[in-house]
Amino acid sequence: MTPPQVTQTVDAVAGAPRSGYDADMSDDYRQLLDATIQHLEGLKSRGVRHVAIAPETLRALAQPAPVGKIQISNFKSQIQPTAPVAKTEPVISTLPKKTPAPAAPPKAEIPSPRVEGTKASPGKIAAFTALRERALACIKCPSLASSRKNVVFGVGNLEAKLMFVGEAPGADEDEQGEPFVGKAGQLLTKIIETTGLSRSDVYIANILKCRPDTPGQSAGNRKPTPQEMQTCIPFLHEQIDLIRPQVIVALGATAVEGLLGKTLGITKLRGNWQTYRGTPLMPTYHPAYLLRNQSLSEKRRVWEDMLAVMEKLAMPISEKQQNFFLKT
Numbered sequence: 001m002t003p004p005q006v007t008q009t010v011d012a013v014a015g016a017p018r019s020g021y022d023a024d025m026s027d028d029y030r031q032l033l034d035a036t037i038q039h040l041e042g043l044k045s046r047g048v049r050h051v052a053i054a055p056e057t058l059r060a061l062a063q064p065a066p067v068g069k070i071q072i073s074n075f076k077s078q079i080q081p082t083a084p085v086a087k088t089e090p091v092i093s094t095l096p097k098k099t100p101a102p103a104a105p106p107k108a109e110i111p112s113p114r115v116e117g118t119k120a121s122p123g124k125i126a127a128f129t130a131l132r133e134r135a136l137a138c139i140k141c142p143s144l145a146s147s148r149k150n151v152v153f154g155v156g157n158l159e160a161k162l163m164f165v166g167e168a169p170g171a172d173e174d175e176q177g178e179p180f181v182g183k184a185g186q187l188l189t190k191i192i193e194t195t196g197l198s199r200s201d202v203y204i205a206n207i208l209k210c211r212p213d214t215p216g217q218s219a220g221n222r223k224p225t226p227q228e229m230q231t232c233i234p235f236l237h238e239q240i241d242l243i244r245p246q247v248i249v250a251l252g253a254t255a256v257e258g259l260l261g262k263t264l265g266i267t268k269l270r271g272n273w274q275t276y277r278g279t280p281l282m283p284t285y286h287p288a289y290l291l292r293n294q295s296l297s298e299k300r301r302v303w304e305d306m307l308a309v310m311e312k313l314a315m316p317i318s319e320k321q322q323n324f325f326l327k328t
C-alpha cells in the first residue's frame with residue numbers, strides 16, 4: 001500500500017514564503033507563487049486550515065526565489081511527493097505544447113472551442129500540477145487506495161471550454177491511469193469527435209479518482225458510495241475551478257448527483273440545462289448506457305444534448321451533424 005505522504009503540516013496561506021517576495025524574483029516565479037497563494041486562499045475559504053506538505057517541498061520553498069526564467073519541470077520536481085506513488089498518467093496532455101499557438105482566426109469566424117496548442121499560464125499549470133500530486137497521493141478511502149493500480153486524475157486541455165464528467169474509473173482506466181479509455185470511453189471519444197473536437201480540445205474527469213473496489217468479484221464495476229463521492233468531490237471542484245470550462249457535460253446519474261446533488265434520475269434530467277456554480281451543465285446519458293441500449297432513439301437523445309452543447313459554445317453545426325441518428 002502507498003505510505004502516507006503527510007509528514008508535516010503548515011498553516012494554509014501563512015505557510016507560503018513571503019521573504020523577498022517583492023524583491024528581484026522573476027515574473028514567472030511571482031506568477032507561480034501568486035497562483036499557489038491563490039490556491040491556498042481558495043482552500044482556506046472552503047474551511048481548510050492545514051495542507052499536507054513534504055519536507056522536500058518546504059526545503060525548496062525556503063530557497064531564494066529564482067531571478068531568471070524558470071522551468072516548469074523544475075517547479076514540478078519541487079512538488080513531487082517524497083514517497084513513491086502509483087504509476088501516473090502522462091501529464092503531457094495537460095502541459096502546453098512547445099509549438100507556437102496557431103494564428104488567430106479571422107474576425108468573422110465563429111469562435112471555436114478548439115484549443116489545441118493554447119497555452120495555460122505557468123501559474124495555472126503549477127496549481128493544476130500541485131492538485132494532481134495531492135490526488136495521486138490521496139489515501140482517504142483506504143480500501144480504494146489499496147486496491148487501485150492508478151489514481152485516474154483527469155486528462156485533456158487546461159484551457160478547455162468543454163468538460164466531460166463521468167462516474168468513476170473502470171478496470172481499463174485503472175490499468176491505464178486515464179479516464180474513459182475502455183469501451184464506454186471509446187464511444188465518448190467518437191461523440192467528441194463527431195462534434196468536430198478531439199479529446200485534446202476538451203477536459204475529461206470523473207467524480208471519483210479511484211476505481212471503486214469490487215472485493216470477491218473478478219469483473220464488473222460498482223457505483224461509488226455517497227461517502228466515497230463526498231470524500232473525492234473536492235478534487236473535481238478544484239479541477240473545474242482551475243479549468244473554468246464554459247460548459248460541463250455530466251455523463252449519467254452519478255455525475256449529476258456528484259456535481260449538483262440531484263437524484264431526480266437521468267431520464268428526467270437529460271437534455272435540460274442545469275447550472276453548476278454559474279456554469280451551464282448539460283446532463284446526458286452515460287456512454288455505457290448507450291452500449292447497453294443500442295436503439296437509434298437513445299443515440300439521438302444524446303446527440304441532441306450534444307447539439308445543444310455545441311450551440312451554447314457557438315460551434316458551427318453542419319446539416320449532416322444536425323441530422324445524425326434521425327430516422328429517414
Ligand code: URA
Pocket residue numbers: 166167168169170173178179180181182184185206
Ligand atoms: N466510466 C466512467 O464513468 N468513467 C470512466 O473513466 C470510465 C468509464
